[in-house]
Amino acid sequence: MIGSDRSNTFLFRHARGAVARCLLIAVPLAISPAAHAAYNLTFVTDPTGNRVINLLGINDSGTIAGFDNGVTNAGFTLTLPHAFTVVNFPGAASTQVTGINAAGDVSGIYVDSTGANHGFTRIGGTFTTVDDSASAVFNQALGINNSNETVGYYTLNPAGAPGDIAYSQKGGGFTNINALLPANFNSQAVGINSAATPWIVGFYQSDAGLTTSFGFVDEGGTIITLRPFSSTFTQALGVNDLGEIVGSYVGADGNTHGYIDNNGVFTSFDPPGSASTTINGINDKGDIVGFYTNPTTDTTDGFVGTPVPEPSTWAMMLAGFAGLGFLGYRKVRQGKLAA
Numbered sequence: 001m002i003g004s005d006r007s008n009t010f011l012f013r014h015a016r017g018a019v020a021r022c023l024l025i026a027v028p029l030a031i032s033p034a035a036h037a038a039y040n041l042t043f044v045t046d047p048t049g050n051r052v053i054n055l056l057g058i059n060d061s062g063t064i065a066g067f068d069n070g071v072t073n074a075g076f077t078l079t080l081p082h083a084f085t086v087v088n089f090p091g092a093a094s095t096q097v098t099g100i101n102a103a104g105d106v107s108g109i110y111v112d113s114t115g116a117n118h119g120f121t122r123i124g125g126t127f128t129t130v131d132d133s134a135s136a137v138f139n140q141a142l143g144i145n146n147s148n149e150t151v152g153y154y155t156l157n158p159a160g161a162p163g164d165i166a167y168s169q170k171g172g173g174f175t176n177i178n179a180l181l182p183a184n185f186n187s188q189a190v191g192i193n194s195a196a197t198p199w200i201v202g203f204y205q206s207d208a209g210l211t212t213s214f215g216f217v218d219e220g221g222t223i224i225t226l227r228p229f230s231s232t233f234t235q236a237l238g239v240n241d242l243g244e245i246v247g248s249y250v251g252a253d254g255n256t257h258g259y260i261d262n263n264g265v266f267t268s269f270d271p272p273g274s275a276s277t278t279i280n281g282i283n284d285k286g287d288i289v290g291f292y293t294n295p296t297t298d299t300t301d302g303f304v305g306t307p308v309p310e311p312s313t314w315a316m317m318l319a320g321f322a323g324l325g326f327l328g329y330r331k332v333r334q335g336k337l338a339a
Contacts, residue, residue, distance in 0.1 A: 039288065039305030041271060042080060046299070055289040055302035057099040057106075057143070057238070057281040064289055065100040065108075065281075066302060075108055080304065089120050089127055099143040099150075099191070099281075107144035107152070119152050132167060132174045141169075143191040143238075151189035151200050164188055166202050180223050181216065182206065189218075191238040191245075191281070201226075201236035201245055215247055228259045228266040236261075238281040246279040246288055258290055271303050 046053040052069035055078070064078040075087040075097035088095040089110035099107040105123040107130075112118060119130035119141030131139040132154045141152040149170040156165070166177040166189035177200065178184040187204035200218040215226030215236030226236050231249035238246045245261040251268075258269045258279035270277045271292050279290040288305040 038308040039269070040308055042304040042306075043271070044078070044080075044302035044304065046301075047082065047084060048074070051298070052300040053302045054096075054291045054300070055280065055304065056097070058283045058287055058289045058304070059100050059102050059104070060283045060285060061102070061104075062283075062287070063100060063104055064302075064304065065097040065106055066289075067096040069300070073111075075106075077104070077106065087122065089118075098141065101144050101146045101148070101194070103146070105144060105148060107141040107150050109140045109142075119150070119154075121148065121150060123148055130169060132165075132169075140188075142188065145192045145198055146194040147198075149192060149198060151192045151202070153188040153202075166204070168192065168198075168200055177202070177218060178204075180218060180221065182223070182225065186210065190236070193239045193241045193243075195241055195243075199239050199243065201239045201247070203235040203247075215245075215249075217245060226261060228261065229268065235278075237279065240282045240284045240286075242284060244282055244286065246282045246290075248278040258288075258292075260288065269305070 044053060044055060046068045048068050050068055053066065054069065055064050055066040057065040062080065066078065067073050067075045073094035073096050075095035077085045077087055077097065077100065087097050087106060089108070092110035093113055095108060095110045097106050097108040105121065108120050110118055110120055117138045117140060119139040121128050121130055121141060121144060130141045130150055138155040139152065141150045143151045147170070149168060151168045153164045153166045164186040166187040168175045168177060168189060177189055178187055181187055181204045183204055183206040185205045185208055187202060189200050189202040191201045193199050197220040201216065203213050203215050205213050212232045213234060215234040217224050217226060217236060217239065226245065227234055228249045229251065231251065233250040234247065236245050236247040243263065246259065248256050248258055251257050256276040256278065258277040260267045260269060260279065269279065273294065273296065274292040275295045276293040277290065278292070279288050281289045286307040289302065291300055291302050294301050
């Protein structure tokens with residue numbers, strides 16, 4: 001039997017009160033940054049059979065940006081478990097989707113029919129080329145935030161000599177980040193968050209021989225160099241609004257590993273059995289995305305990591321739910337006494 005409107009309203013009010021009480025408990029946990037020791041992992045293989053897929057960004061809705069590395073790269077957005085949407089720049093020979101914001105707008109790279117690299121955005125469904133006027137040959141847009149500010153790099157030396165220049169860009173105006181860096185033989189800006197003063201992360205190479213690489217975070221014009229575990233080859237690739245940073249580093253074993261940086265506390269991370277790991281994106285929920293080399297299948301596979309709550313978090317949640325139960329019991333008991 002379907003209940004009356006009044007009974008439905010009564011149930012809604014009680015449900016709404018319970019939800020409100022739950023939010024009082026959950027919100028402080030959600031906004032408090034924490035380095036996570038464990039993740040629930042979802043693995044993504046290349047649906048085209050080309051055996052290489054890169055996951056590069058994730059927004060808070062869980063939509064993922066990336067590309068598969070076939071004969072020609074094809075960009076996509078992905079909603080798990082396997083809802084792929086192709087995103088290719090019109091008329092391009094190949095496309096990579098490198099970043100995504102809360103609205104689902106994306107940044108990326110495309111190669112035209114002449115072989116030249118260009119950055120691009122797709123905002124509100126409209127594709128726009130993002131090239132610095134100083135370079136008509138090689139541009140890449142690697143990250144985008146909720147204000148549609150993009151970051152990336154361009155080069156003045158298309159023959160391959162050192163000279164990549166990191167930039168941030170909004171509304172067609174490019175800001176050169178190289179002048180802020182300790183060294184700039186090559187530099188790339190890769191990720192940007194949506195804070196009031198956005199943080200930009202990337203990496204720079206400090207010698208002409210390109211034997212070292214250091215991650216950096218640009219906090220409103222102040223540069224902090226990142227060297228997890230004292231590595232001499234590090235890249236910072238993604239940042240969320242809580243200031244958590246992700247990337248990759250080469251360890252003492254000579255292998256590439258992923259890392260998560262929480263207020264200067266570094267946590268190393270690799271999917272089980274990985275021969276090489278790169279974490280490229282992190283959202284405000286702490287979900288991470290990246291790719292790794294799977295030696296068993298000889299493929300490059302994507303992964304999505306969802307944080308497993310720490311034991312202390314579970315204890316706080318259980319205590320909160322117990323409190324809700326006690327409140328409910330007390331109300332029932334008071335009702336009986338008043339009857």
